[in-house]
Amino acid sequence: MQRCNLTRLDVGFLEAVNMTAYDTLDNLKSAALSRVWAAGTSGELDAIETEYLGRKGELTQMLRSIGALPPDQRKDFGQALNLAKNQLAEAIARRRDELGDREISAALKNEAVDVTMPGRFFQIGGSHVLVDTLKKIKDIFIGLGYEIFESPEVELYDYNFAALNYPEEHPAQDEHMSFYITDDILLRTHTTAFQHRVMKNRKPPMRACTLGKCYRVDAVDATHGHTFHQVDCFAVGRGITMADLKGTLHTFASAMFGKNVDVRFRPDFFPFVEPGAEVAVTCTICDGRGCNVCKGSGWLELAGAGMIHPNVLEGAGIDSEEYTGFAFGFGVERMPMLMYGINDLRLFMDSDLRFLRQF
Numbered sequence: 395m396q397r398c399n400l401t402r403l404d405v406g407f408l409e410a411v412n413m414t415a416y417d418t419l420d421n422l423k424s425a426a427l428s429r430v431w432a433a434g435t436s437g438e439l440d441a442i443e444t445e446y447l448g449r450k451g452e453l454t455q456m457l458r459s460i461g462a463l464p465p466d467q468r469k470d471f472g473q474a475l476n477l478a479k480n481q482l483a484e485a486i487a488r489r490r491d492e493l494g495d496r497e498i499s500a501a502l503k504n505e506a507v508d509v510t511m512p513g514r515f516f517q518i519g520g521s522h523v524l525v526d527t528l529k530k531i532k533d534i535f536i537g538l539g540y541e542i543f544e545s546p547e548v549e550l551y552d553y554n555f556a557a558l559n560y561p562e563e564h565p566a567q568d569e570h571m572s573f574y575i576t577d578d579i580l581l582r583t584h585t586t587a588f589q590h591r592v593m594k595n596r597k598p599p600m601r602a603c604t605l606g607k608c609y610r611v612d613a614v615d616a617t618h619g620h621t622f623h624q625v626d627c628f629a630v631g632r633g634i635t636m637a638d639l640k641g642t643l644h645t646f647a648s649a650m651f652g653k654n655v656d657v658r659f660r661p662d663f664f665p666f667v668e669p670g671a672e673v674a675v676t677c678t679i680c681d682g683r684g685c686n687v688c689k690g691s692g693w694l695e696l697a698g699a700g701m702i703h704p705n706v707l708e709g710a711g712i713d714s715e716e717y718t719g720f721a722f723g724f725g726v727e728r729m730p731m732l733m734y735g736i737n738d739l740r741l742f743m744d745s746d747l748r749f750l751r752q753f
C-alpha cells in the first residue's frame with residue numbers, strides 16, 4: 395500500500411486513493427517502529443524521535459490535523475493516534491536503554507586502563523652540575539671554619555675596585571671590563587668585592603667565604619663567557635702567614651679532588667694582595683706526569699691568592715701592624731670541566747638537557 399504523509403492529510407485525497415487515515419497511521423507506525431529497532435546509536439534514535447514525535451514530527455502533525463476529519467471520526471482516530479504515539483515513545487525508550495547499555499560497555503572497554511602497561515615516568519629534575527660543585531666547595535670551607543656570606547651581584551665600584559687597592563684607571567682593571575649600571579654601580583667582576591663589605595663590619599679574627607656569579611664584558615666562546623662563577627675566601631687574624639694560606643689551599647684541593655695533591659705558588663700580581671701568587675695543584679688527570687689537559691706541565695692553575703694588602707686592611711679599619719690575613723679566589727666552572735672533561739664553558743649556561751642529564 396502506498397505510504398502517505400498525513401501532514402498533508404486531506405480526507406478528500408484519502409478517499410480518492412481509497413486509503414483511510416487508519417491505514418496511513420498504521421503504515422507510519424510500523425515504518426517508525428522498524429526504524430527504531432534498527433537504530434544503531436542513541437544519536438540516530440534521537441533523530442528518529444524528533445522526526446516522528448518532535449514539535450514538527452509526523453505524528454504530532456497528524457494529531458493537529460484531526461480537525462480536518464468529520465466530527466464523528468475525530469474521537470476514535472484521536473485515540474488511535476495517541477495509542478500509536480505511546481507505543482512509539484515506549485519503543486524508543488526501550489531501544490534507548492539497550493543502546494545506552496551497549497554504548498556504556500563500549501566506552502568502558504575503550505577507556506579501560508591496562509594496569510599491566512608500564513607507567514609514564516615523571517621528569518624529575520636534578521641540581522645543576524655547577525650547583526653541585528658550589529655545594530661541595532661550600533661544604534669544604536664550612537668544614538675549615540669559614541663563614542659563608544652572600545654578597546650583591548650588582549656592586550658598588552668602590553667595593554669592586556677602589557677598596558681593593560685598585561688606583562683609578564689602573565691597567566689591572568682592563569682585565570675586568572665591567573657592565574656598568576651607573577658610573578658608580580656595576581655588575582661585580584669578581585667575588586673579591588665581598589671582602590671589604592665583611593671586613594668593615596667584623597672584628598678579627600675572621601674567616602669568610604662567598605660564592606656566586608660574576609660578570610665581565612667578554613666575547614663568548616668555548617673558554618670565555620660574560621657570566622661565570624667564583625669563590626673568594628679570606629682569613630684575618632694575629633700571626634697569619636703564607637704557610638696558613640698554603641695549608642688551607644692544600645687541604646681544600648685534596649678534599650675537592652679526592653686525592654692528595656701538591657700545591658705550587660708562583661709570584662703574580664693582584665692589587666689587593668702583597669705578595670700575590672698564582673696557585674697551581676698537581677694535575678688530577680695525570681697525577682703530575684703530564685697530559686694534554688695540563689699541557690704536559692703536570693700542574694693545573696687553580697687560584698689567585700696572596701697576603702691581604704695593608705691598604706685593604708686599613709681601608710676597613712683593621713690595624714695592619716696588629717693583624718695580617720690571606721685571601722684567595724678561583725673560578726668554579728674549571729673544576730667540573732677538569733673532573734668531567736667538559737670542553738666548552740657555554741654548556742653550563744645553555745640549559746641543554748642532553749648535557750645536564752649526564753650529571
Ligand code: DAH
Nearest residue numbers: 584586698699700721722723
Ligand atoms: N679576584 C681575582 C680575579 O678575579 C682572583 C683573586 C686573586 C682573588 C687573588 C683573591 C686573591 O682573593 O687574593 O682574578
